[in-house]
Amino acid sequence: MNTKSSRPAGGGRASMKRELPERFRSYRHVWVFIEFEHGRIHPVSLELLGEGRKLADQLHVDLAAVIVGSGRAALHEVAATTFSYGADVAYIADDPVLADYRNEPYTRVITSLVETYQPEIMLLGATVLGRDLAGAVATTLKTGLTADCTELAIDGERSLAATRPTFGGSLLCTIHTLNYRPQMATVRPRVMAMPTAQERQSGRIVEFPVDLREEDMITKVLDFLPDTANEAAQLAFADIVVAGGLGLRTSENMQLVRDLAQVLGGDWGGSRPLVQKGWIPAERQIGQTGKTIRPRLYIAAGISGAIQHRVGVEGADLIVAINTDPQAPIFDFADIGITTDAITLLPTLTRVFRQRLAVNRMAG
Amino acid sequence: MQIFVCIKQVPDSGQIRVHPVTNTIMRQGVPTIINPYDLFGLEQALRLRDRFGGEVTVMTMGPPMAVDSLRKALTFGADRGVLLTDRVFAGSDTLATSYALSYLIRKAGETWGAPDIVFCGKQTIDGDTAQVGPGIARRLGLSQLTYVSGIDDMDLTDRQILVRRRGDHGVQVLRSRLPVMVTMMEGSNEIRRGTQADALRAARAEIVQWNAATVGISDTSLCGLRGSPTVVKKVFAPTARDEKAEMISTEGISPSGMAEALVDQIFSRQPGLRDDLFRQAAGH
Ligand SMILES: Cc1cc2nc3c(=O)[nH]c(=O)nc-3n(C[C@H](O)[C@H](O)[C@H](O)COP(=O)(O)OP(=O)(O)OC[C@H]3O[C@@H](n4cnc5c(N)ncnc54)[C@H](O)[C@@H]3O)c2cc1C
Numbered sequence: 001m002n003t004k005s006s007r008p009a010g011g012g013r014a015s016m017k018r019e020l021p022e023r024f025r026s027y028r029h030v031w032v033f034i035e036f037e038h039g040r041i042h043p044v045s046l047e048l049l050g051e052g053r054k055l056a057d058q059l060h061v062d063l064a065a066v067i068v069g070s071g072r073a074a075l076h077e078v079a080a081t082t083f084s085y086g087a088d089v090a091y092i093a094d095d096p097v098l099a100d101y102r103n104e105p106y107t108r109v110i111t112s113l114v115e116t117y118q119p120e121i122m123l124l125g126a127t128v129l130g131r132d133l134a135g136a137v138a139t140t141l142k143t144g145l146t147a148d149c150t151e152l153a154i155d156g157e158r159s160l161a162a163t164r165p166t167f168g169g170s171l172l173c174t175i176h177t178l179n180y181r182p183q184m185a186t187v188r189p190r191v192m193a194m195p196t197a198q199e200r201q202s203g204r205i206v207e208f209p210v211d212l213r214e215e216d217m218i219t220k221v222l223d224f225l226p227d228t229a230n231e232a233a234q235l236a237f238a239d240i241v242v243a244g245g246l247g248l249r250t251s252e253n254m255q256l257v258r259d260l261a262q263v264l265g266g267d268w269g270g271s272r273p274l275v276q277k278g279w280i281p282a283e284r285q286i287g288q289t290g291k292t293i294r295p296r297l298y299i300a301a302g303i304s305g306a307i308q309h310r311v312g313v314e315g316a317d318l319i320v321a322i323n324t325d326p327q328a329p330i331f332d333f334a335d336i337g338i339t340t341d342a343i344t345l346l347p348t349l350t351r352v353f354r355q356r357l358a359v360n361r362m363a364g
Numbered sequence: 365m366q367i368f369v370c371i372k373q374v375p376d377s378g379q380i381r382v383h384p385v386t387n388t389i390m391r392q393g394v395p396t397i398i399n400p401y402d403l404f405g406l407e408q409a410l411r412l413r414d415r416f417g418g419e420v421t422v423m424t425m426g427p428p429m430a431v432d433s434l435r436k437a438l439t440f441g442a443d444r445g446v447l448l449t450d451r452v453f454a455g456s457d458t459l460a461t462s463y464a465l466s467y468l469i470r471k472a473g474e475t476w477g478a479p480d481i482v483f484c485g486k487q488t489i490d491g492d493t494a495q496v497g498p499g500i501a502r503r504l505g506l507s508q509l510t511y512v513s514g515i516d517d518m519d520l521t522d523r524q525i526l527v528r529r530r531g532d533h534g535v536q537v538l539r540s541r542l543p544v545m546v547t548m549m550e551g552s553n554e555i556r557r558g559t560q561a562d563a564l565r566a567a568r569a570e571i572v573q574w575n576a577a578t579v580g581i582s583d584t585s586l587c588g589l590r591g592s593p594t595v596v597k598k599v600f601a602p603t604a605r606d607e608k609a610e611m612i613s614t615e616g617i618s619p620s621g622m623a624e625a626l627v628d629q630i631f632s633r634q635p636g637l638r639d640d641l642f643r644q645a646a647g648h
């Protein structure tokens with residue numbers, strides 16, 4: 001059970017027309033949960049506002065930001081930011097109990113917001129926080145939740161078509177929540193484009209009263225140890241990324257990847273098997289279960305281009321693939337390809353780039 | 365103490381093939397394994413048993429062949445395995461899965477004692493939603509502790525538990541009260557090699573098998589495909605981006621020649637990037 005074969009796509013029982021029950025027909029508007037922790041908004045929330053705006057426009061409804069935390073001034077400032085990223089409405093739940101993220105009070109507040117204002121779609125980031133919260137909220141509301149989507153669209157019947165990659169090679173699936181509301185989905189950071197902020201936009205603020213007592217909270221946050229800013233964290237935001245795969249044969253050859261990245265002032269990473277082999281640290285993994293990147297230039301050396309890798313790099317402006325196998329799937333989505341030995345080409349490429357940049361330095 | 369560990373039998377992803385025409389997964393002959401993320405919970409459970417005593421029960425909902433995974437878990441040292449299997453569960457999404465598992469856990473609790481901790485994997489390698497653990501916690505009223513990188517302390521008399529939890533920007537130190545649902549981070553431990561005695565016991569052990577009725581599910585409309593709000597509408601192969609990649613020719617060309625051609629091509633496609641690179645280089 002729980003397999004593709006028992007969850008038929010089209011044709012089978014699942015495609016039976018399922019009517020939306022009367023009680024859900026009044027559900028309207030698109031909501032985005034805004035992840036606001038330690039004084040900063042997670043970028044994925046702004047990316048979701050961009051995507052949510054498109055869905056809301058198509059449905060002719062409002063886009064709302066859901067802001068949960070503690071401190072009136074800070075939360076109102078967050079609301080102003082969400083307006084500049086396209087929200088029409090901001091729901092604010094402000095209480096000292098909500099200062100640090102905890103599943104219990106956050107789940108309570110979000111579910112009661114949903115029950116009160118009845119949105120048809122609710123989007124969250126597929127982050128640690130978002131995944132922890134979304135599963136609990138969806139179960140409480142007894143509605144459907146599609147995980148880790150890479151594409152969202154509205155079909156002919158106002159239904160959210162949420163597409164996500166599935167295991168085992170080159171497949172995607174589109175999932176609908178036909179007869180429950182809200183339709184919930186999580187989306188990974190950096191999958192959707194970051195919208196540009198519009199100056200001085202305004203919106204409507206709804207302050208949502210919460211009734212929470214710290215004494216009732218079973219889980220207490222005793223401490224928070226922030227991560228020291230490590231350089232690998234920048235990988236997701238780099239303009240140029242060079243990555244290696246199993247085609248590089250040895251862990252020493254990863255140096256060829258790092259050399260090229262360095263000359264280009266870019267960052268480097270690799271496919272998942274390299275993490276499993278211990279050639280690169282886990283935070284350098286690119287793909288579905290690693291980092292999603294959106295660089296201007298992505299160079300993949302000795303990477304076959306499996307779907308789990310592809311979904312992490314597809315947002316790149318230009319993809320260059322170096323692979324000995326002309327049939328490698330990476331050539332299906334790369335912009336420029338070359339079938340040759342990466343171990344030979346990489347150092348040569350580094351040298352050519354260095355020369356061109358040096359010539360220009362002298363000219364400039 | 366009573367510890368329950370939820371495990372899922374999954375296809376060994378390294379060996380999955382997709383049928384080129386029908387786009388379905390060809391499972392014939394693909395070996396199955398215990399979802400790798402579940403082993404971090406199992407090892408943590410065994411360590412707690414080593415320290416506090418008690419029993420570790422592994423459980424799964426799946427087809428009859430899932431007994432193999434339970435038996436495998438026994439070879440690592442778990443005390444017993446329970447399989448919930450019934451045709452009504454076919455096609456469950458995560459909501460229907462957590463519904464069935466919550467009945468399984470309740471029934472196991474009535475049989476061997478209520479659990480102090482239920483471990484779930486952080487996520488699976490096939491469905492990969494990370495939604496079932498939170499679903500179970502919610503349905504059973506367990507405190508939810510996901511992405512735990514370490515259990516630092518536990519007190520069975522006070523029923524307190526102290527954990528470190530991996531957040532997006534750092535580590536949260538949390539104190540909570542048993543019973544809890546915990547998902548462990550990968551790499552937080554390594555599954556032990558079971559003893560010879562465990563292997564022998566596992567081979568002979570009787571795996572408890574229950575169905576929907578035995579765990580007390582009377583309303584099967586909340587199970588399987590019928591009880592699943594999500595519907596898979598379409599499964600498809602990703603389309604090629606626009607067209608196939610533009611290939612740089614290699615016939616009789618030296619590596620330097622190829623590299624020059626490649627750089628030309630990159631710069632002509634991305635003149636803005638080229639200018640920025642030149643500007644940066646000049647600035648140094
Ligand atoms: C649930 C799940 C999640 C996953 N998540 C990720 C993820 O986040 N990121 C990820 O990358 N993978 C992920 N994977 C793994 C993914 O399916 C592939 O197995 C993996 O991406 C393959 O890595 P690779 O391309 O380096 O190796 P291979 O697929 O082995 O490809 C090596 C390539 O190198 C080429 N080659 C060989 N020699 C040379 C040479 N001398 N020069 C140039 N090319 C050469 C070969 O032709 C081949 O195409 C995941 C898998 C699963 C099941």
Ligand SMILES: Cc1cc2nc3c(=O)[nH]c(=O)nc-3n(C[C@H](O)[C@H](O)[C@H](O)COP(=O)(O)OP(=O)(O)OC[C@H]3O[C@@H](n4cnc5c(N)ncnc54)[C@H](O)[C@@H]3O)c2cc1C
Nearest residue numbers: 002146147166425457458485487488491492493494495496
């Ligand atoms: C291609 C595809 C895409 C899917 N997408 C979605 C989706 O977006 N939303 C959705 O609701 N469903 C989805 N499903 C269905 C989902 O995979 C199943 O419901 C599955 O039973 C549980 O989800 P999971 O594998 O994601 O588990 P996760 O939630 O990732 O599992 C976490 C942990 O829960 C425990 N667990 C999970 N299943 C079992 C079990 N059967 N027995 C014992 N313990 C278990 C394990 O400890 C596991 O490590 C999808 C299925 C497929 C085939």
